[in-house]
Structure formats: C-alpha cells, structure tokens
Amino acid sequence: MTDSSSLPQPPTAQPPESPVFDKDFYTWTTFFSLLAGQRPAEDRAKYMRMRDLANEEADCKKCEKHLTYLFNYSPVVRFMRDEIKKLGTDVNPTNVRCKRCTTRQTGGFDLHYGILLCANELQTRGQIEDTVTHEMVHLYDNLRFKFNDLDLKHHACTEIRASTLSGECRFAREFFKRGQTTITQQLQECVRRRATLSMRNRSSVRDDVHAAQLVNEVWDSCFNDTRPFDEIYR
Structure with missing residues (x-):
C-alpha cells in the first residue's frame, strides 16, 4: 500500500x-445596487x-x-x-x-x-x-477499473456513478437547494442532468447533444453499478 x-x-x-482586490468596488453600495438590478x-x-x-x-x-x-x-x-x-x-x-x-x-x-x-x-x-x-x-x-482518460464514455460513466452515489441527487437536496420538485424518477433525472453538464464542460465534447448522447450510451450499466456500495447509499 x-x-x-x-x-x-x-x-x-x-x-x-x-486579481487585485478593489476595496472601492467591494462595498455595501455595490451590493445593494446589484440586488436592485442596477448594474450589468x-x-x-x-x-x-x-x-x-x-x-x-x-x-x-x-x-x-x-x-x-x-x-x-x-x-x-x-x-x-x-x-x-x-x-x-x-x-x-x-x-x-x-x-x-x-x-x-x-x-x-x-x-x-x-x-x-x-x-x-x-x-x-x-x-x-x-x-x-x-x-x-x-x-x-x-x-x-481500467480507466482510459481519453475515452469519453469512461468519463461519462464515472460522472453518472459519482452523482448517483455521492448523495448530491437525493430528493431533499434537489427540492430545497435546487428547486427541483419532480418526484417521479427524480434521482435518475438529477443524475442525467448533472452528468450531462459535467460532460458538456469537457473541451473534447462538441455540444449539449454530444454530452447527452455519451451519458445515454453508458446509462444502464453505469447507473446500476453501485460498487463499492451494495446499493445506493442515500
């Protein structure tokens, strides 16, 4: 080991x-003008x-x-x-x-x-x-696993597993923090959304369609693979 x-x-x-700290900009006046929608x-x-x-x-x-x-x-x-x-x-x-x-x-x-x-x-x-x-x-x-850093399907799979197993997509987190109110298939929808967003941020992924396609291609095997847990922990 x-x-x-x-x-x-x-x-x-x-x-x-x-960046240089701008004390004249970082003021309550700036804060409240931002709240009021008065600044770009x-x-x-x-x-x-x-x-x-x-x-x-x-x-x-x-x-x-x-x-x-x-x-x-x-x-x-x-x-x-x-x-x-x-x-x-x-x-x-x-x-x-x-x-x-x-x-x-x-x-x-x-x-x-x-x-x-x-x-x-x-x-x-x-x-x-x-x-x-x-x-x-x-x-x-x-x-x-035999992870290939150049294989986008491997990245899509680990993004699915990480969102599924970490707890970030449990219902309470989605409902109270992100305003997601759908109950049916809530976990799956959250995992798909977050995995697709993560893939979209990769420079080698062309666009939203390409990101979603990569997630869909490995979805069944990766969403249902809960290793090292026996089941989805939370």
Missing part, C-alpha cells in the same frame, strides 16, 4: 496572478471575485475544519476512504485540498493531480460531504 503522499497533488486553484452582469461577476478574495482565508479554514470532521465521523467518507485504501491509496485531509476556485464549481478530480475542493463555493458541511464523496468515487473508479 502506498502512503498518503502518493495521491496525486491537486492543481493550484488560483490563476498565476490573482459583469459587475456581479466582479463582485463575486472580490468577495472570494476577501474571504479566502476564512473559507479555506472552514472547509478544512469540516473536512477533518467528515474524515473522522462521516459514514460515507470513512467507507470510501477504506475502499480506496484497499486499492493502494489513502485519501485524508492532508491530500484533499481546500482552495479558492476561479470558476463556479464545487470541486474537481484530475487523474494526474488529485482532489480539489472549492472552498469559496462550499458553504455547509453537507455540501462538502457530497462533494468530497463525489470526487472520491472518481478516484475509486480510476483505481478500480
């Missing part, structure tokens, strides 16, 4: 040169960047605190850690990084770099639990 340092290191979440969309994006810069240290510390708790007490995180250990790699708070991300995503996994959590996009322990579990499923799939 390899030690924890063998887990690939996540890429830095910041760009080479961080690009000003909202700039305000969010300034917010992330101002709160970077606090966001990362909060993320790291929740992450430590989850590795100690979360049943799903502890289970996934044990299963990944069986494949020769240890995942723990020292090699899962909480960073400020510059894109609107909650986390990521890269075959060569590892697991990243976007501290500025994760507000609660529950969100962090769902996200780290999602990325741990990706890591498990890369270690357990």
Whole structure:
C-alpha cells in the first residue's frame, strides 16, 4: 500500500496572478445596487471575485475544519476512504485540498493531480460531504477499473456513478437547494442532468447533444453499478 503522499497533488486553484482586490468596488453600495438590478452582469461577476478574495482565508479554514470532521465521523467518507485504501491509496485531509476556485464549481478530480475542493463555493458541511464523496468515487473508479482518460464514455460513466452515489441527487437536496420538485424518477433525472453538464464542460465534447448522447450510451450499466456500495447509499 502506498502512503498518503502518493495521491496525486491537486492543481493550484488560483490563476498565476490573482486579481487585485478593489476595496472601492467591494462595498455595501455595490451590493445593494446589484440586488436592485442596477448594474450589468459583469459587475456581479466582479463582485463575486472580490468577495472570494476577501474571504479566502476564512473559507479555506472552514472547509478544512469540516473536512477533518467528515474524515473522522462521516459514514460515507470513512467507507470510501477504506475502499480506496484497499486499492493502494489513502485519501485524508492532508491530500484533499481546500482552495479558492476561479470558476463556479464545487470541486474537481484530475487523474494526474488529485482532489480539489472549492472552498469559496462550499458553504455547509453537507455540501462538502457530497462533494468530497463525489470526487472520491472518481478516484475509486480510476483505481478500480481500467480507466482510459481519453475515452469519453469512461468519463461519462464515472460522472453518472459519482452523482448517483455521492448523495448530491437525493430528493431533499434537489427540492430545497435546487428547486427541483419532480418526484417521479427524480434521482435518475438529477443524475442525467448533472452528468450531462459535467460532460458538456469537457473541451473534447462538441455540444449539449454530444454530452447527452455519451451519458445515454453508458446509462444502464453505469447507473446500476453501485460498487463499492451494495446499493445506493442515500
């Protein structure tokens, strides 16, 4: 078994040169004018960047605190850690990084770099639990199966499995956080939607139709494959 340092290191979440903090822009006046719809969309994006810069240290510390708790007490995180250990790699708070991300995503996994959590996009322990579990499923799939990084069907399959098994598509999360009120086939619809969106963000995927086609081609086998769980955990 390899030690924890063998887990690939996540890429830095910041760009080479961080944007300069504009204290004259990041004010209550700007905030309320954005709420009132008196500023263009690009000003909202700039305000969010300034917010992330101002709160970077606090966001990362909060993320790291929740992450430590989850590795100690979360049943799903502890289970996934044990299963990944069986494949020769240890995942723990020292090699899962909480960073400020510059894109609107909650986390990521890269075959060569590892697991990243976007501290500025994760507000609660529950969100962090769902996200780290999602990325741990990706890591498990890369270690357990003959994963071909150039095969888009392999990526579609692991996106389906990660959304299914992480808990991010359970009904309460969809209903209260995302406003999705459909009950019939709710889990399947959520997994399809999130897996398709993830695939669409890949540069080698042509468009929405191509992304949906890739998900559909592997749907039956990948949605029903709950390994390493006996069944969908939550």
